[in-house]
Amino acid sequence: MITTIGFDADDTLWHTETLFEKTHQKYKELLSRYHDSKTVETTLYATEMRNLELFGYGIKSFTLSAIETAITLTNGKISADEIKIILDFSKKMLRHPVELLAGVPETLHFLSKHYKIILITKGDLRDQERKFSESDLSPYFKYSEIVSEKTVSTYKKILHRYKIAPENFLMVGNSLKSDIIPILELGGTAVYLPYPLTWAHEKACLPPKDHNYFYQLEHIEELPALLTTL
Amino acid sequence: MITTIGFDADDTLWHTETLFEKTHQKYKELLSRYHDSKTVETTLYATEMRNLELFGYGIKSFTLSAIETAITLTNGKISADEIKIILDFSKKMLRHPVELLAGVPETLHFLSKHYKIILITKGDLRDQERKFSESDLSPYFKYSEIVSEKTVSTYKKILHRYKIAPENFLMVGNSLKSDIIPILELGGTAVYLPYPLTWAHEKACLPPKDHNYFYQLEHIEELPALLTTL
Numbered sequence: 005m006i007t008t009i010g011f012d013a014d015d016t017l018w019h020t021e022t023l024f025e026k027t028h029q030k031y032k033e034l035l036s037r038y039h040d041s042k043t044v045e046t047t048l049y050a051t052e053m054r055n056l057e058l059f060g061y062g063i064k065s066f067t068l069s070a071i072e073t074a075i076t077l078t079n080g081k082i083s084a085d086e087i088k089i090i091l092d093f094s095k096k097m098l099r100h101p102v103e104l105l106a107g108v109p110e111t112l113h114f115l116s117k118h119y120k121i122i123l124i125t126k127g128d129l130r131d132q133e134r135k136f137s138e139s140d141l142s143p144y145f146k147y148s149e150i151v152s153e154k155t156v157s158t159y160k161k162i163l164h165r166y167k168i169a170p171e172n173f174l175m176v177g178n179s180l181k182s183d184i185i186p187i188l189e190l191g192g193t194a195v196y197l198p199y200p201l202t203w204a205h206e207k208a209c210l211p212p213k214d215h216n217y218f219y220q221l222e223h224i225e226e227l228p229a230l231l232t233t234l
Numbered sequence: 235m236i237t238t239i240g241f242d243a244d245d246t247l248w249h250t251e252t253l254f255e256k257t258h259q260k261y262k263e264l265l266s267r268y269h270d271s272k273t274v275e276t277t278l279y280a281t282e283m284r285n286l287e288l289f290g291y292g293i294k295s296f297t298l299s300a301i302e303t304a305i306t307l308t309n310g311k312i313s314a315d316e317i318k319i320i321l322d323f324s325k326k327m328l329r330h331p332v333e334l335l336a337g338v339p340e341t342l343h344f345l346s347k348h349y350k351i352i353l354i355t356k357g358d359l360r361d362q363e364r365k366f367s368e369s370d371l372s373p374y375f376k377y378s379e380i381v382s383e384k385t386v387s388t389y390k391k392i393l394h395r396y397k398i399a400p401e402n403f404l405m406v407g408n409s410l411k412s413d414i415i416p417i418l419e420l421g422g423t424a425v426y427l428p429y430p431l432t433w434a435h436e437k438a439c440l441p442p443k444d445h446n447y448f449y450q451l452e453h454i455e456e457l458p459a460l461l462t463t464l
Contacts (some may be wrong), residue, residue, distance in 0.1 A: 075314045
């Protein structure tokens with residue numbers, strides 16, 4: 005019996021990857037005098053992966069990696085004013101209003117009457133707090149957890165902290181790698197809600213369609229109906 | 235009766251400000267062709283304060299503000315290779331080994347046998363987690379909380395989460411603004427442990443020497459003796 009539902013935030017409750025995508029476009033235009041779009045994209049991703057352990061996730065980490073990549077790809081020819089433009093991308097992203105996915109407040113409102121709901125999101129502490137607060141969704145959540153990685157051990161600690169047995173827990177998210185696989189490994193139930201865009205780093209594997217506790221939905225609004233069948 | 239002790243981390247358990255200080259020196263040398271040391275310091279601080287709400291605390295935020303300041307102070311004349319040097323400062327800081335203050339492991343070892351101990355630190359999630367893990371101090375702590383700000387409401391939430399009454403709680407730290415004043419306001423006990431260097435932002439006020447629940451010590455090793463008198 006499910007008593008508690010965990011929700012990922014970025015691209016599950018509100019749009020994030022679309023914002024990164026727009027910034028990537030502007031970044032590639034900025035560097036288009038030096039390199040084609042594909043080279044810029046590939047090199048930026050390689051820099052981000054190299055820096056991930058040190059910087060972690062989020063907009064500030066992305067910005068530092070984007071500046072580093074721009075310097076490398078231009079052999080140091082990029083001007084300070086162009087680097088300033090990259091810095092400004094970052095501020096624009098950090099100030100961007102929160103845009104909820106369709107059906108989110110209604111579904112959370114309904115579910116919060118029947119289940120305990122927890123936000124479990126990774127990334128930058130301050131930015132995630134800002135988005136959560138601006139989203140006006142916090143009244144529906146009993147707890148919120150901002151973590152630096154979403155591994156089996158992260159989820160184990162959270163379930164332990166709130167005394168939730170894995171068999172009573174269901175996690176909803178758009179990343180197979182971060183939201184689905186670790187939960188299935190722990191013995192919980194997972195609902196995969198794909199988002200049209202996925203950052204390469206989160207593209208880990210194929211959906212485990214044959215797993216007994218794995219479900220895939222198209223819209224968050226289908227969740228209450230699914231829950232009545234579990 | 236005190237049952238639980240909260241410890242700040244940066245400059246209470248391990249050195250941090252000395253590392254920032256060294257980086258500031260190198261940063262001022264880098265910009266010395268353009269401006270005197272005082273102007274660089276003041277402008278960097280003003281940039282950091284302007285960006286604080288958006289970026290939060292920590293090394294990545296410092297680095298983004300340092301790059302912005304360098305571009306402004308040189309009217310865009312700073313080269314990409316010099317900006318790369320600032321980026322490298324940031325990586326060096328993030329990789330810097332944790333250096334504990336004298337007496338820290340011994341004192342925590344002793345106190346953890348008699349009290350519940352909680353780490354309460356602000357800053358970057360991943361960097362603080364790395365330092366905590368490298369410090370080898372985690373066995374002494376029952377809980378750890380990395381927060382984006384240390385206000386009365388932050389502490390209230392933490393005490394509520396672990397069901398601790400303020401009168402049973404003592405907080406130890408080097409920042410009057412973040413570790414001491416909010417705790418006294420909440421009705422807890424606070425031990426101020428000044429560090430030789432303090433970032434201007436944390437210099438909020440004079441020690442509230444007349445407050446009944448305020449104590450000031452020179453070394454963490456004096457803490458067990460103080461606790462026997464409370």
